[in-house]
Amino acid sequence: MTNQPYDGYDGYDPYGQQGYQQGHQGHPHGQQGYQQGQGYDDPYAGQQYTQQWQGQTWETQSQSPVSAQVTAAEETAYLPPQGYGAPAEAAPAPAPVSPPAGEYGPATVAGNARITDAQRARAEGRSPIIEPGMQPAALTALLGLLLAGAAAVGTYALLVPLVVLQAVTAAGWFRLNGMWPARQGIALGFAGALAADAALLASDRSPSAILGTLGVWVLLALVLHLRSHADPDERMYGLMATVAASALAIVAGGYLAAEADAVTVGAIAVAVAVLARALPLPTPVSVVVALLAGAGGGAAAGSLTGLGTSGALLGVGAAACALIGHRVASYDYPSRFVHFTAGVALPLSAAAPVVYVLGRALV
Numbered sequence: 001m002t003n004q005p006y007d008g009y010d011g012y013d014p015y016g017q018q019g020y021q022q023g024h025q026g027h028p029h030g031q032q033g034y035q036q037g038q039g040y041d042d043p044y045a046g047q048q049y050t051q052q053w054q055g056q057t058w059e060t061q062s063q064s065p066v067s068a069q070v071t072a073a074e075e076t077a078y079l080p081p082q083g084y085g086a087p088a089e090a091a092p093a094p095a096p097v098s099p100p101a102g103e104y105g106p107a108t109v110a111g112n113a114r115i116t117d118a119q120r121a122r123a124e125g126r127s128p129i130i131e132p133g134m135q136p137a138a139l140t141a142l143l144g145l146l147l148a149g150a151a152a153v154g155t156y157a158l159l160v161p162l163v164v165l166q167a168v169t170a171a172g173w174f175r176l177n178g179m180w181p182a183r184q185g186i187a188l189g190f191a192g193a194l195a196a197d198a199a200l201l202a203s204d205r206s207p208s209a210i211l212g213t214l215g216v217w218v219l220l221a222l223v224l225h226l227r228s229h230a231d232p233d234e235r236m237y238g239l240m241a242t243v244a245a246s247a248l249a250i251v252a253g254g255y256l257a258a259e260a261d262a263v264t265v266g267a268i269a270v271a272v273a274v275l276a277r278a279l280p281l282p283t284p285v286s287v288v289v290a291l292l293a294g295a296g297g298g299a300a301a302g303s304l305t306g307l308g309t310s311g312a313l314l315g316v317g318a319a320a321c322a323l324i325g326h327r328v329a330s331y332d333y334p335s336r337f338v339h340f341t342a343g344v345a346l347p348l349s350a351a352a353p354v355v356y357v358l359g360r361a362l363v
Contacts, residue, residue, distance in 0.1 A: 262359020294319020
């Protein structure tokens, strides 16, 4: 049909107004016209005169035909389309895809669960352990050198890198245990570390300040978790993580209680040992090399501070504790965040008690 100019009237006359007007024009009483205008008995009878348009409209340009939409929906549907009378057929399960190492398995809709790298390693008979690597080791070495240099400057200079170490220790321990976000626990552990530092300064660096703060913070963590409305298992996990994080952060204050020369020697030994441990060597060889490097670093620092050969013994002890902290931070395929928090802080935090004890004994 050809296009016609649109005059605002489309021929739809459901109430027969056109016939009614014609009847009044041709007949005085309008009876015949009224009979011709019985349009309201069939309100859709006038639709056959509705004007049709062949031009392009917005709907024809922007929307695809219904058949094309149905076809696209059938192609992207999870289950194949089924008719009302057709029996249901099970969708074929997709073939399992082996993801590359170090990545999660593919997310599917066929029921295959995503497994972690640790679960895959256990299934394949491999060790589910990933060590932090060279970058976290470099950060540990940098923080250790800052501790060593600040200890040579003075007590209050040592507070700056020590507070950073305690904050990273508290945050890394919670994430290492799979608890995130845990703002209250991290804040509680860090507050305990700050309280221990203040008690050390007020008591002229007496080690009893560390023990007293630790006892108070364990009691405080117990009271707070008893008031929790979580499940008993969750409360127990949270209590253990809070106590451990607080203890590690508070014990790291041992650098503030130790002799300045011992802190310098121990921090340098930890820095050298962690860098040696990050070298691409077999694990037994890497451990031996790290211990020897710690002894060498301690001896070199001891010759500068006046400890002499005693620095080697202090370096070996600090390096051994640092390797324990390094191993704890490598547990069960930890995340990158764990490597850059617990992997950085735990080697130094674990070495603090040995630095204090051996420093008091050797200096």
